[in-house]
Amino acid sequence: MQYLKRTGVLTALLATTMVFSAAPALAKTVKVTMHAMETTVKIDNQGTEYPAWTFGGHIPGPVVRVKEGDTVDFELINPATNKFSHSMDFHAAIVDVLKEFAPAAPGETKRFKFDAKYPGVFMYHCGATPMHQHIARGMYGIIIVDPKEGYTKQYPKPDREYVLVQGQFFPNADDDHAMMENMGWTNSLINGKIFHYDPVHDPDATLALAAKPGERVRIFYVNANVNLPAAIHPIAGIWDRVYINGNPRNAIYGVATYNLAVSEAVTLDIVSPADRPTNNAIVDHAMSAAMRGAITVLMNTADADPKMGKGDNILPR
Ligand SMILES: [Cu+2]
Numbered sequence: 001m002q003y004l005k006r007t008g009v010l011t012a013l014l015a016t017t018m019v020f021s022a023a024p025a026l027a028k029t030v031k032v033t034m035h036a037m038e039t040t041v042k043i044d045n046q047g048t049e050y051p052a053w054t055f056g057g058h059i060p061g062p063v064v065r066v067k068e069g070d071t072v073d074f075e076l077i078n079p080a081t082n083k084f085s086h087s088m089d090f091h092a093a094i095v096d097v098l099k100e101f102a103p104a105a106p107g108e109t110k111r112f113k114f115d116a117k118y119p120g121v122f123m124y125h126c127g128a129t130p131m132h133q134h135i136a137r138g139m140y141g142i143i144i145v146d147p148k149e150g151y152t153k154q155y156p157k158p159d160r161e162y163v164l165v166q167g168q169f170f171p172n173a174d175d176d177h178a179m180m181e182n183m184g185w186t187n188s189l190i191n192g193k194i195f196h197y198d199p200v201h202d203p204d205a206t207l208a209l210a211a212k213p214g215e216r217v218r219i220f221y222v223n224a225n226v227n228l229p230a231a232i233h234p235i236a237g238i239w240d241r242v243y244i245n246g247n248p249r250n251a252i253y254g255v256a257t258y259n260l261a262v263s264e265a266v267t268l269d270i271v272s273p274a275d276r277p278t279n280n281a282i283v284d285h286a287m288s289a290a291m292r293g294a295i296t297v298l299m300n301t302a303d304a305d306p307k308m309g310k311g312d313n314i315l316p317r
Helices: 131-136 176-181
Strands: 013-018 028-042 049-055 064-067 071-077 109-115 120-125 140-146 160-169 187-190 209-211 216-223 230-235 239-244 251-255 258-260 265-271 278-284 295-300
Touching (some): 120 131, 120 265, 131 160, 230 265
Parallel strands (some): 028 071, 064 140
Antiparallel strands (some): 028 049, 216 265, 230 278, 239 251
C-alpha cells in the first residue's frame, strides 16, 4: 500500500500493486476509486449547509498522489441513489475526452486508466453537463504527480506540505445560468469553506496552517473557480520558488504574486525567517475574492504541531 486516504464517510481507496514491466523500474499501478456523492456539506465555519455534488462527500475531493510514470487505474462509482450523471476529468491524463471522460449515469460505474507522464500538480473535476454547475457545486480536487527523480537541488525536500484548493461559492445551487455568467457568487471557498483557515477574519475558524520558523513550506494550490483567475500572494512574505504547474523544471524565483488561471495548479514554496515567529496570510489578492473568504493564515511558531503539513495531514479538514 502506497497511500491510503480516508475522508469522513470515505471514499477514495488507493491501493497499489506492482506492475511487471521493464522500465521505469519503480512504476506502479495505483488503483483509485471515488464515489460521486450528491450530499450536504458545511461551507463555512458556522456550519451553514449547502446541497453539494462531490467526489467522496467533501469539497474538494480526496487528494490523489502518484509518482511520475505510474499508471492510474481509476473508477468512478455513481450510485443509483444519485439524480445526475457525473464524470471525471484528470488534467494529468492524456486520453480521449469522449471516451475516458464520458459520464456515468446513476447506477453506473466508469473505469479508465492513464499514465501519469508529467510530474506536477493538476486539477481534476467532473465534466458532466452542465460542467460549470458540476464544478461550482464542488466536484473538483487535486492530483499530485511526484517527480520520478525525487527531491533534488532544484526541487528540495520541503519541511511541510499543504494543499489549498480555491473555489467560487454560488449560494443558488440550481441556477446554472448564473454560474456560467459569473453572477450571484457570494464567497470564495478554500478547501471547501469560507475563511477555512483564517481565525483573524472569522473567529469561528479553528484551523490555520502551521510551520516552524525557517521551515520550507510547500503549497500545492489549485484554482477551481468557475470563471475567475486568482492572484496568489503570501502577505508578509515572498514565494521563494514557484514551480509552474508543479513541474520541478518550471522553477521561477522570488515571486510576490503568482497569477493562477482558471483550472491552473501550481506549487509555491515559502520559507519564513528562522529567528522569530511570524505569520503569513496567503491570499487571492483580488480583493473581491480575499474579502469573501480566500485568505489562509500560515502561523510560523516554534511549537507548531509536528503532525500538520505531513503525511495525510496536508489537507486539513
Ligand atoms: Cu458531476
